[in-house]
Amino acid sequence: MSAVAAAPGRRGPHLSPLARFILRRIGLLVLALLVSSFVIFISLNLAPGDPLSALSGGRSLSKATAAALTREYHLDDPVLVRYWDYLKAVVLHFNLGTSIQFREPVSTLIGQRIGVTAELVAYSAVLIIVFGVGAGIVAALRRGAVDGSIIAVSTVLAAVPSFVAAIVLIAIFAVDLHWLPALGNGSGFAGSIEHLTLPAIALAASAFAVVTRVTRVTVRAELGLEHVQTAVSRGIPWPLVVRRHVLRNASIPITTVVGITVTSLFALCTVVEQAFNLNGIGAALINAALEKDFGVVQGISLVLVGAFVLANAIVDLLYAFLDPRVAIGARAS
Amino acid sequence: MSTGVGAVTTGRLFVPRVRRRLAASQFVYGLCWLIVAIAVFFAIFGPYVRPHDPNYSMLQFQYVGPFQAQGYLLGFDSQGRDLLSRLMVGARTSMLGPLLVALMSMGAGAVISVAAAWWGGWVDSVLGTILDILFAFPGILLAVLTAAVFGAGLAAPTIALAIAYTPYIARVLRSAAVRERAREYIAAAEVQGVSAWSICARHLVPNLGRLVVAQATLVFAWAMVDLASISFLGLGVQPPTADWGVMVSTGETGVLQGYPLESLSAGLCIVLVVVAVNLLGERMAERGERKLG
Numbered sequence: 001m002s003a004v005a006a007a008p009g010r011r012g013p014h015l016s017p018l019a020r021f022i023l024r025r026i027g028l029l030v031l032a033l034l035v036s037s038f039v040i041f042i043s044l045n046l047a048p049g050d051p052l053s054a055l056s057g058g059r060s061l062s063k064a065t066a067a068a069l070t071r072e073y074h075l076d077d078p079v080l081v082r083y084w085d086y087l088k089a090v091v092l093h094f095n096l097g098t099s100i101q102f103r104e105p106v107s108t109l110i111g112q113r114i115g116v117t118a119e120l121v122a123y124s125a126v127l128i129i130v131f132g133v134g135a136g137i138v139a140a141l142r143r144g145a146v147d148g149s150i151i152a153v154s155t156v157l158a159a160v161p162s163f164v165a166a167i168v169l170i171a172i173f174a175v176d177l178h179w180l181p182a183l184g185n186g187s188g189f190a191g192s193i194e195h196l197t198l199p200a201i202a203l204a205a206s207a208f209a210v211v212t213r214v215t216r217v218t219v220r221a222e223l224g225l226e227h228v229q230t231a232v233s234r235g236i237p238w239p240l241v242v243r244r245h246v247l248r249n250a251s252i253p254i255t256t257v258v259g260i261t262v263t264s265l266f267a268l269c270t271v272v273e274q275a276f277n278l279n280g281i282g283a284a285l286i287n288a289a290l291e292k293d294f295g296v297v298q299g300i301s302l303v304l305v306g307a308f309v310l311a312n313a314i315v316d317l318l319y320a321f322l323d324p325r326v327a328i329g330a331r332a333s
Numbered sequence: 334m335s336t337g338v339g340a341v342t343t344g345r346l347f348v349p350r351v352r353r354r355l356a357a358s359q360f361v362y363g364l365c366w367l368i369v370a371i372a373v374f375f376a377i378f379g380p381y382v383r384p385h386d387p388n389y390s391m392l393q394f395q396y397v398g399p400f401q402a403q404g405y406l407l408g409f410d411s412q413g414r415d416l417l418s419r420l421m422v423g424a425r426t427s428m429l430g431p432l433l434v435a436l437m438s439m440g441a442g443a444v445i446s447v448a449a450a451w452w453g454g455w456v457d458s459v460l461g462t463i464l465d466i467l468f469a470f471p472g473i474l475l476a477v478l479t480a481a482v483f484g485a486g487l488a489a490p491t492i493a494l495a496i497a498y499t500p501y502i503a504r505v506l507r508s509a510a511v512r513e514r515a516r517e518y519i520a521a522a523e524v525q526g527v528s529a530w531s532i533c534a535r536h537l538v539p540n541l542g543r544l545v546v547a548q549a550t551l552v553f554a555w556a557m558v559d560l561a562s563i564s565f566l567g568l569g570v571q572p573p574t575a576d577w578g579v580m581v582s583t584g585e586t587g588v589l590q591g592y593p594l595e596s597l598s599a600g601l602c603i604v605l606v607v608v609a610v611n612l613l614g615e616r617m618a619e620r621g622e623r624k625l626g
Contacts, residue, residue: 028462028465028466031462031466032465032466032469035466035469036466036469036470039470039478040478043478043479043481043482044482046482046483047482047483048483048484155608155611155612156604156608158611159554159558159604159607159608159611160604161558161561161562161565161600161603161604161607162562163561163562163565163578163581163582164581164600164603164604167581167584167585167588167593167596167597167600168597168600170585170588170589171588171593171596171597174589175588175589175591175593176591183589264471266471267471267472267473267474268473270473270474270477270566271473271562271565271566274565274566275565275585285477286477286566286567286568288481289477289478289480289481289568290485290567290568292481294481297477297478297481301474301477301478304471304474305469305470305471305474308469308471308474309469312468312469
């Protein structure tokens with residue numbers, strides 16, 4: 001690996017570092033998808049008792065149902081054959097199994113609920129980008145009291161678990177001030193905005209803190225560089241220096257940290273949806289785990305982990321395109 | 334003290350500010366240690382020093398607030414149980430899980446990173462790829478999945494999080510271990526015929542010690558948030574056991590009825606401990622990096 005990264009030639013006869021980086025990253029993506037889907041698949045076999053009782057969640061099954069489940073999940077085949085069939089069913093037919101509790105395909109269940117989750121994550125992402133990056137830039141440019149208070153707030157916010165943030169927001173803005181509804185989905189555009197505002201803030205809180213801190217450090221570092229001082233000494237107006245010489249260069253690491261934190265929301269949304277009683281796939285996952293509805297647990301885990309892995313790969317690739325130095329030094333450090 | 338005009342002015346302006354800042358940061362870190370010490374005290378001795386039985390419920394006192402009943406400082410929770418006692422006893426389950434996660438991922442991370450740094454080559458590549466793949470699995474989802482498979486409780490999510498956090502520790506330690514491996518004293522020991530095992534155990538790992546402890550401290554803070562979330566979701570510690578995550582969850586009904594103290598006090602305990610541990614861990618990591626150079 002060090003040999004790969006150390007090749008310093010400008011354009012060797014082989015692949016360019018960027019192409020090699022992209023190939024490696026895509027290979028890793030495929031490998032990660034295979035491994036995580038296998039883990040989710042095999043978890044059914046790891047459950048105490050046999051897979052049938054795991055699928056039924058301990059409910060007693062009639063002979064016919066047991067036979068049907070055995071047939072549907074091919075429980076008599078060897079594990080690897082079953083995994084291959086499972087992959088084929090998921091990829092080709094988007095067949096994620098059946099919910100024992102609701103007696104319908106898991107994909108239907110996900111289809112009904114994924115909208116809420118997508119809206120929630122998107123709303124949070126907007127909050128993180130606007131306020132997280134904004135606060136970070138302000139903190140970097142205005143030293144002193146403003147900077148200090150932004151650091152203090154973000155240090156505390158970074159440690160507030162999303163479910164605690166949810167409870168605090170409900171207690172203050174829903175129960176005490178009656179500004180916004182506490183629980184439920186709402187209908188229509190205005191209704192969902194109204195119902196999703198508190199959840200989106202709770203979901204964004206800790207990510208906001210991370211983005212603010214990284215933005216602040218990056219912009220600060222950029223401000224101290226020689227090319228910025230040169231620009232200032234040449235009499236270029238300060239706002240222009242900030243926009244052209246500081247923010248443009250700082251945008252690369254900021255994009256990455258925004259990407260990584262937004263990606264992490266795919267996992268965290270489970271907690272927030274449950275706290276606010278939202279009808280998204282995260283809450284459905286928790287409900288299924290509590291009710292031992294194993295088909296649903298597997299299906300939603302697969303969707304969430306898949307989205308997480310895919311988004312992570314996109315962030316990495318984006319980073320390499322924005323800053324080609326990454327590909328060259330990717331594994332060297 | 335000073336000789337020139339410039340030194341006098343800079344001295345007057347500069348020294349007090351630095352001193353004040355130093356004093357302020359020492360105060361903050363002192364506070365962090367105090368919070369951690371109190372939390373550890375209750376995690377160990379909580380069940381012996383709590384004023385009342387944390388599970389004894391007197392429904393007639395439901396939601397009675399602080400200072401209203403003699404001997405019940407914080408009042409009662411949704412089921413008429415003494416809130417203060419529950420917070421004290423809850424420290425144990427809330428901190429035991431994260432401690433186990435930190436210890437397990439610390440051990441696994443140290444072994445993996447030292448092995449990768451020592452042998453290098455294909456061992457390093459394979460281990461690096463495995464860690465990259467592990468990064469793909471968000472800890473909290475893995476914990477939910479294991480809780481669904483093995484049933485609710487603290488054990489399965491704890492192990493799941495230990496696995497999920499191992500790559501975070503191993504990644505930091507690997508680069509430090511590679512740098513340390515290239516040092517002359519290691520080569521000298523090798524030339525003298527000291528076994529690889531003994532060099533790693535006696536020199537390499539102890540020299541990485543500060544960094545290992547710093548990373549484990551940070552993992553403790555993250556795992557505390559995750560495990561509290563799992564308990565909040567109903568997949569971890571089970572009620573009526575007193576646990577901060579569980580208390581935030583059981584208090585949610587109270588929040589909606591305008592009695593938020595149970596949820597908020599338990600949430601505050603979590604946040605205080607996590608902030609304190611985080612700040613201490615970050616400072617340790619900074620110092621560890623600087624010392625290794």
